[in-house]
Every structure is written in C-alpha cells, then in structure tokens.
Amino acid sequence: MDRRNDRALRARAEVVIPGGMFGHQSTALLPDDYPQYFVKAKGAHLWDADGGKVLDLMCAYGPNLFGYGDEAIDAAFIAQLRQGDTLTGPAPVMVELAETLVDMVGHADWALFCKNGGDATTMALTVARAQTRRKTVIRARGAYHGSTPWCTPRTAGVLESDRAHQILCDYNDVASLEAAVAEAGDDLAAIFAAPFRHDAFIDQAEPEAAYAARARELCDRTGALLVLDEVRAGFRLSRDCSWSHLGVEPDLSTWGKGLANGHALSALLGSDSARKGAEAIYATGSFWYQAAPMAASLEVLRRIRETDYLERLETLGERLASGLSERADAAGFGFRITGPGQMPLFLFDEDPDLRKGFFWSSAMLAKGVYVHPWHNMFLCDAMTEADIDQALDAAEASFAELRAAAPGLAPVAKMAFLSQTR
C-alpha cells in the first residue's frame, strides 16, 4: 500500500505534536500499514491521504452513528450555526434538547450538557459526591470512563490523590461488587458501571442480569447513586438506557459519542434522586452551550425515535458476526467475536501478541475494510448489507492469507506487553 502522503504528514507531525500523535486515535498500537490521517468521509466510508477508500468499522470510535456527513443532521447543524452557536447565553434549542432527552430516557428527569464524555463522567462523580455528601466510588477494573486524572488508563503525571476514595471491583462479579460495597462502609457515593464490558484488548461481555440488579439493590440499600456510563454504547444498543431491558435504571447516565453524530456534544442525565447534587456543583465550559451541536442532536434523536436504525444495526451486526464466524471456522481459526453485534470486538485464539490479529487486520485493510485488532468496533446506519458482504468477502480472503502465513508470522514487538500484563 502506498502510504507516501500519510508518511509525510507523520514526519511533519513528529516535529510539532508530542510523539507525532496523541490519544485514542494514535496508530502507535496498530499495524504499521494503517493510515494515521483521513482526508474525506461519507456515509460508512473513509478516504486516507493516499487515495485509499475503506469501509470504516470504527465509525470514529463511536460518534458516527448515522453515517459521515449525514445531510439532514449537518443541515440542522449549519442552519443553527448561521442563526447563532456559541453566544453569551444558551439558545432555546438547549431547553428543547433537555426536554427531548428526558422524554426518551426512562430514568432521566434532567440534563446537563458538556463537550467530552469525560466531562459527563466527571460531573457524575461530583454530583454523586455532592448529593450524598460521601466520597467513595466503585468502578470496574479496566473499564474506561475517560482520560481525566481520576480515571485515565495511563497514569503518567497523575497522583495517587487524584484517585483517592475509589474502590475497584470486577465487572459482572457480584461477589467482588459486594466486597467493594462492604469496604466502602457508610461512605459509598456511587457505583459506576459500563452498560457492558467493553475494555480494550480483552473479550467483551454482556452485563449479567444479576450483576446489574445487585448494583441497583446495593445503591438503594446504602443510599448511593448508580451511574451508567453510556458514552460509548449510548443509543447503539437501545433507544433508552442500555440496562432498561434488564429492568435496571440508573440515577445518573453519561452520554456522548453519537449523541450529535460527530458534532461535539455530551450530556449528563439524571433522576430527581440526584437533582440537588447537580444544582450544587459548578462545572462549565466555553463551548458547553453551543447551539449548533444541540440542533444536530435533535435530528439524531428524531431519527432514533422514528426510524428502524436500531433494528437495522442489530440485523447488520448479526449478519457480520455469523458470516465471520462461519468463515473463521471454515479456515480453521478460533476467532472470538464478542459483545453486541453492532459493537463487536474480534480476537484470535492463541494470539498473545496479536500477530494473527495484526496480520488479518492488515489483510482486511488491503481489501478496503478498516477493522481494529484490539478495540471494539461500531456499526452505523449508513452501512448496507452489501457493505457487510464486502467485509465478509474480505474476511474470507484474509483468513486464507493468514492460514498460509501463520506458521511464519513474526512476533509483534509493540504488543508484547499484552502477554506480560495478562
């Protein structure tokens, strides 16, 4: 693959951006032939800096829910931008958006808006502590709730004090949750939970009904608040909170990513059980009242309510998972597809440094399909059955290439840390 333009951009970036790139979109832990830069996007497709076009199964790590450059959503954004966006106060669209979210999300009685998913999770933390006048929060080991010091997964520059009054438990492990609650004693402010286990590098796991129900019971018993972190999964699994099908409602839920289909908007939703805490805290931002992303979000939410996008995502996800499973079996690979169909993660059996995963992902990319070797992916409503079939054809050929290459695959040095830490 010709990566001349991408390499040139990387070389320039090495000079003016620490490490050449930062954060979750860095390709540092991806196969070497992955492009770092993209110059164009439409629907379910991306164009890299060297003219390559790919079907994008990452969807911008989540924000792309209805397709890149969706005409109606962007038209709503631009119309509001022309009217007024970042002003000296909010626009009426903020009230309409809060009302709409409160109507759509079962537990929600109110909304606060912000820019990052981490703004919402940090506000949830602060609201819970203000509401309960307690300090301790429980979260699952390895779960991602943002990159602010209290929860960032890489802790250079972070102090122990930034993470004081936290107890870690194991996701889906009722006993470890109960032990954490016991350890918190009478100081438990909140239990944080992801809607399912979507940690990087490991198999995803659906939430166990008993775990979700126990989290709710323990909060009720202790007067703590249950926080469901929907930033990554929100509205991809449900038109309500992701645990509503389990009959479990949180006190606080955090939203971002696809909420405005890629426009910068996140939100903290809360029940009346947390309203006083929300009134007490002070959190704000220069762009938190931007009207244009809110107008875009109203169109996103209308689409969520009025179309069969969710059933389409489920059907596409099932088609992808079953088709991949068949093809992996036929090629003789243990290939684990975990998590919800519309947010799958792929891992090969017996692949501690991901050499199989890297080879196969690179082969997919060469056939025009962008997959991620260790992070969950995302489907979007702009995808078609033909797109999924393209991915399956690419997968079949890539499994065959891997079958031929497997005996001689070199170790992936940069992923060796995985076998050391697991």
Add this chain to the structure above:
Amino acid sequence: MDRRNDRALRARAEVVIPGGMFGHQSTALLPDDYPQYFVKAKGAHLWDADGGKVLDLMCAYGPNLFGYGDEAIDAAFIAQLRQGDTLTGPAPVMVELAETLVDMVGHADWALFCKNGGDATTMALTVARAQTRRKTVIRARGAYHGSTPWCTPRTAGVLESDRAHQILCDYNDVASLEAAVAEAGDDLAAIFAAPFRHDAFIDQAEPEAAYAARARELCDRTGALLVLDEVRAGFRLSRDCSWSHLGVEPDLSTWGKGLANGHALSALLGSDSARKGAEAIYATGSFWYQAAPMAASLEVLRRIRETDYLERLETLGERLASGLSERADAAGFGFRITGPGQMPLFLFDEDPDLRKGFFWSSAMLAKGVYVHPWHNMFLCDAMTEADIDQALDAAEASFAELRAAAPGLAPVAKMAFLSQTR
C-alpha cells in the same frame, strides 16, 4: 422590557435542567431583567428571545473574537465539515494547525488539541507533573483555570484530595510567590499564572513585570515549569503569548475561547522543555480530532497575523474606557475601569452589593448595550467606533438615571455574599 418568551423558556428549563441553568452563562447572579436565552447573533450583536437586539460586550465570554457568524471563518468550518470532521483519525489540517501555532507563538515547539479550556489546563498540570516527576503546583488565589475538580471555584462534590499538592499565592505579590516556592521545597512541578488578574468581582490588574520575571526565575532555579493560562486572554492582548512584551516566556501555555472564533477548540502549547511529559501522559476525547474547528482556527490565525484586528481592539478599548471615564466623572461617580481596554471590567466605588452596578447595567441593557456588572468583558473585531459611541451614549444616559435613583436603591440581596466574603 418584555421578557415573556425568555420567562417561558426559563419555566420550561426549571423542569429539565437543574436550577434552570448551570455554569458561567447562568443569569442567576445578573440583574433580574437580563435575558437568559439568545436566538440570533451577527457580528457584535445578539437578539434575545423577545426580539430585543443588543450590542454584546461579553462576546460569549470570550469566544467571539472576529464577530458572530463571521462568513470566512464559518465557510472554512463548513467546507471542512463537508469533507470530513470527526473521523477515525485526524485530518491533515491538524498538522497544519500545530505548525501554524508553533510558528506564531514564540515559546511553542509543539501543540496538543482538545475541547475545553479546562482540558488544556488539566493537561498542563499532568504534563508538568509527568515532566518533573514532582507533585506540587502553585496557582494564584481566586484565579480561574477551569471547572474541573482540581480548580473549580465552587467546591460542592469536590474532595480535599482532588486539590492536594497545591499551594496558593497572591497574584502580583512576589513575596507570596517566593513563600509558596519555598513551601514547595524540592517538589515544585509548576507555577500557573494568568496573563493578568482577571478574577470575577474585583478590579483587574495588569501583571507586574517583576512578578512575571520572578515566576520565570523561580521555575528556572527549581526546574519547575511555568504555565501561562491564555484561555481567556489569548490573542486579544497579543499575537504571541501575553507576557512576551514583558520578555517572559512560559514552558506551557493553554488556549481556547477565541481560538476558532466560537467553534469548539482548545489547545495546550509547549516548549521542548515539556515535550517528554507531553509524550508520557494519556489524555484524549471523542471530539478532540475534529477537523472542522481546526480549519476555522486556521482562518482565525490568518486574520490574527494579517490584519490590524489587535490595534483596532486596542483603539476601540481606549475609546470605550476614556469615554466612560469622562462620563462617569461628569456624573460624579467613582467608576473603576480595570484591565486591558479590550477586556475591561467595570465596578462602582462604594458599591459592596453591586446595587449601583446592577442598576446601571440594567439601564445599559434597556438602551441596547449588554454589559456585565462583575465579570470582565470582551471587545471583538466586528465592533465599530459607532458601536462604542452607542455604548457611550447609553452610558451617559444610564449614569444620569443612576444619579437620580441612587439614593433610593434597594439592596441586591443575591449579591450580599460579596460584602461578607471580601
């Protein structure tokens, strides 16, 4: 003033937004007749929900640097939006923007991009700690560096541990800075400084050259990093860092607000003295790599380099300050206009609960000029001499009204806390 629509929006918001509104754009601490909502903006003007049009001296609390709805800036934004905005990787515009900022800002060797001013200041904190492998940071009492737990001015829900390893000093007070550095011993990671004192509720103050120089010297002597927080003032006082005219360069500087003229973008700029720390930390966000705000910022930066916007802002600021001063004198009021002309703050003498300030500000509003009674304001490049003259005419009439009303002014109950805490 008819505020029927604004009141109706507030009533709806009371139901679905905690306290009816949150954060720095809440009118809770403004005169009762101030509008909370705006429906339209263009250039230097805002339209409220009841059809009132005002000259806006707040400029969205800073982001409006070149005028609301600036055609060329928004065209750059929209063109990039149509090409691709939030993608699975950054667009080439990120590299171009980093190069441009490094070219324009004297101390900067690299850039990291984010969404909130507080993202940038929090990254500065973390980078400084990662770089120096020390913990303690010094900041000025009352200075605003964002609303994350480590620095938010209202601490409900915030723990002591969130603010551990911080020492407060007094801005412009060399002795207090030296005492803080002495207290930090061999653990000093950083000194934070605002480019001038722009705290709310009190007179603003220019930075004293001796204070700035001493902060630099103390950092050099101890191996700590100097962080200049340009989020509020950036590019309104200088085309470089705001302390460059004092001959003082920081190691890290934080930017936001006007960086993309209201589109959501902030940045941490750093010298090579902080590059390793920046490479070590992990901070990211779903929308941090958005290309459209970066494209808008390139047009903002071109305007900063190629036009006389800065000299215009200075001239307009001087015209406003001297005109107001004359009119206040003529009306017999002690009226303090503090801070740089393009970011002024107005306070009346002998006005502990701001009853004069509130009355006068309301009178200005009734004449179509939006001023703030206790926060610094901002001029923008879309303002004209005629706008300033309109403000001065309004001020003259408002001083006269205040002269007549002053003896009978009722206390402002909600601002009584000021006389208690000062």
